[in-house]
Amino acid sequence: MAERILDRTNDEWLAALQGAGEAQAPALDDLKERLQRGIFYYLSRERSDLSSLSSHELEQMSEDMAQDATLRVLNNLDSFRGDSMFTTWATRIAVRVAISDLRRARYKDFSLDNIMADGDFLPASANPLMGERPLSPERVTERNEVLGKIRAALSEVLTDRQFRALYAYAVQGVSLDVIAEELDTNRNALYKLIHDARQKLRIYFENQGLSMDYLINLFGES
Amino acid sequence: MDEKLRKIIEVIFTTHEEGEMDCPTCHENLHRLWSLVENGAEISEIVPALAAHLACCPECKEEYDAFTCIMRAEQQGLTSPPEA
Structure with a gap:
């Protein structure tokens, strides 16, 4: 089993995520887990409109959002310019994914x-x-x-x-x-x-x- | 005061001038600014155009608040996994 590396440099993140399956898979897992923890924190602490949801439901929601965000990050690696920490850039993308999902759910019947x-x-x-x-x-x-x-x-x-x-x-x-x-x-x-x-x-x-x-x-x- | 009327009046008179920042530019700058913001810089002082955009775009403000919330939580170790 590949060793988990929680802190990577920008170059290490890029090399791992752009690499072949054996190197890429643990980096993807680490990135998704990191984004999921951030999203869960936001959903559970800052979103009073979600206070009726159980912790398990929020976990599930943040896992789905983190999955989408990880794929979005992977598909946009070429646009990362190295002008911040890689994980800061990825968090910005995850925030957009999470909030867009919440907005669509809130206004699903809107016309x-x-x-x-x-x-x-x-x-x-x-x-x-x-x-x-x-x-x-x-x-x-x-x-x-x-x-x-x-x-x-x-x-x-x-x-x-x-x-x-x-x-x-x-x-x-x-x-x-x-x-x-x-x-x-x-x-x-x-x-x-x-x-x-x-x-x-x-x-x-x-x-x-x-x-x-x-x-x-x-x-x-x- | 009628709530709908109040909202229309407010949205009309709180718009900013032409040439200010748009939504994508605002969004694309968030990660670049974080290292300054986390050290106490005021957005209104370092990028006034972004601050002006946030003041009249509740959507970008919501994303900015969410982004800074998560980044601060990470900084303080509040999102760290439990130690094995």
């Missing part, structure tokens, strides 16, 4: 088709009876005018694709990875799409004289 038309999610009108004390008629009118401007901005400034992506991301909190799959694009292109939408809306609002402080104050007061 962009279920997002309503532009602006429909906004309150129909300012409710004068909401809050601790009734709003003045002038304030209700002001709120309704601004709601109309926001509704107009969402429908006129954004494309349908931008609106749905922005709504899913900002209001529903859906992961970029998941939305990107739905839109048949990649995460970076989607980030750019949403970034452009945010900037267009910000410019539109600023041109209308609507600042964040003003809006928060207008709709936040009771």
